[in-house]
Amino acid sequence: MIDATGGTERVALEIARIQAQRGADVTIASIAPTAWRGAWEGVNLRHLRPYSWAKISYGGKVKDLREHLSLTKFVRLGRFDLVHLHEYRRTRFLGKQPKVMHFHNNPLDGLADATLAAAAPGYWRDLGSAGAQIAVSSFVAGRLRLSHERAGEMAPASNIVVNQSGVDADALSCDERREARKRVRHELGLTDSDVLFMFAGAVRPEKGVIELAQAFSKLSEEHDNAFLAIAGGSKLWIDGDGPQETTEQQVRAILTNAVARRRASMLGVISPTALPSYYAAADVFVLPSMFQETFGLVILEAFAAGIPVIGARSGGVPELVENERNGLLVDQGDVDGLCRAMRRLLLDRTLRERLGAEARQTAVKMSWDNTVDRLERIYEEVLSSN
Known part of the structure; x- marks a missing residue:
């Protein structure tokens, strides 16, 4: 939790932490170049080293089982x-140990209907071995159901359930939020009249950071009290390959004038333990995703700080951001629409405060304990059916 972690890793850690607090013996295992074991908040941590020899070539094809065999041995010997x-x-x-599969991303993302129909049977041969397929949002659950339909009558039975992730709404007390707001805004050189827009996440084209930079560049030329802070980096993306450096260069180029006028800042990766202070300092959070954002953990974290969110109408975002209630929704890729939404919240403090108050109430209702309560019921169902 000190190092950079993406959303999937964060959810796994938060769930395990509460399970351990409740007396469960929990182990989180992941693949890493070097074997390692440790502990965090009562959770057993293991890094499993891949088997270097388990890469097999046959018939002109290569089957890479290095990571899979390492995990298989660990699971089989662990008697979980x-x-x-x-x-x-x-x-x-x-x-044959009972299993559940947790889906944080868009299942079979990007496949056309014809391709989806061809891929779905093999996909569900794997998924059907789990007692439950857990979706982080109704959007993800809908995609799983669609793929199951496309898999045909021979597909194994499904048990698709929605379990939204949570947030620690009290990571900072009211006094701590006030102190953090004062400290961080001082570090950024902001005055009380400045309105701080914030983005946190992977600096990737999929996250809409280029469109955000374009919208803010226009806004900052019109209003000299607008400020943008971008927290994040490419390694927060679950697939580390791609044009991450190019994206960051593009964003920096677009914001050149704003940065020169000290109206924008690229903060780099902020650890999960430090992020609540930056949310507390912000006035508006912006997540203009250009792909089908399946949930948006950062949305809940911003809500916990009592600030409204401007989000793109994508994937599961509208399940959290209710337009005109706890934030504003804009169409994907609509730079002018994004700028208008930002301008509206910049100029209307009363609206910011009203949406922020509702955002805070949303976060309070979505605790990690509630997530784990639902998860334990899923576990009980799966265990009882084995």
């Missing part, structure tokens, strides 16, 4: 009561 898989579905050799 239940295996909770996050975005991992290669379960053929994991044995």
